[in-house]
Amino acid sequence: MFAALAVLGAVGLVLFRHPxxxxxxxxxxxxxxxxxYALLSAKLxxxxxxxxxxxAIMSLIVFxxxxxxxxPDDLPKEETKLLYVLGGGIxxxxxxxxxxxxxxxxxxxxxxxxxxxxxxxxxVGLLLFRDWLIPFEIVSLLLLVSxxxxxxxxxxxxxxx
Numbered sequence: 323m324f325a326a327l328a329v330l331g332a333v334g335l336v337l338f339r340h341p342x343x344x345x346x347x348x349x350x351x352x353x354x355x356x357x358x359y360a361l362l363s364a365k366l367x368x369x370x371x372x373x374x375x376x377x378a379i380m381s382l383i384v385f386x387x388x389x390x391x392x393x394p395d396d397l398p399k400e401e402t403k404l405l406y407v408l409g410g411g412i413x414x415x416x417x418x419x420x421x422x423x424x425x426x427x428x429x430x431x432x433x434x435x436x437x438x439x440x441x442x443x444x445x446v447g448l449l450l451f452r453d454w455l456i457p458f459e460i461v462s463l464l465l466l467v468s469x470x471x472x473x474x475x476x477x478x479x480x481x482x483x
Contacts, residue, residue, distance in 0.1 A: 324361065328354035337407065339397060341387045345380065352376040366443050382465070386472040 327350060334347030356371035450458060 324354045324357035327351075328358070339400065340394070341392055342384070345384050345387055348383075349376055349380050352380065366446050370446075379465070382469065386469065390472060390476050 331347045331349075331351030331354060335344045335351065338344045338347060352371065352375045356368050356376060359368040359371055
């Protein structure tokens with residue numbers, strides 16, 4: 323159920339025209355991913371997904387969308403959107419069928435999850451700050467740059483009106 327909701331939220335993110343509707347679809351996707359983490363017994367990652375991504379990051383994105391005050395007139399005309407969606411579907415369906423065939427051909431294995439500490443604070447902290455510190459900091463800088471860019475764009479738009 324969570325996987326289906328995540329996929330539906332992602333489809334809504336692509337198909338909705340207004341940015342606020344897309345952001346709400348993205349929230350559905352992030353919360354569904356948190357549900358998947360909960361099913362995997364990854365308590366820390368579940369909590370971080372809800373608090374950081376579905377909470378803080380989405381609040382920032384919604385704030386930026388509201389700050390820009392996007393009106394329907396500001397949105398570009400999407401006359402060929404249906405063509406792109408159909409073309410994307412035509413490309414994705416064969417790949418999905420191929421991947422389903424591969425998954426069905428895999429031998430049966432135990433579905434037991436890793437050790438009891440899977441997704442714990444110590445394991446995630448060691449992995450994040452030992453092996454993924456540079457990418458983590460790059461993502462934080464990208465988020466900061468996007469926020470500053472949105473404020474600059476909103477300021478320029480306010481001057482011209």
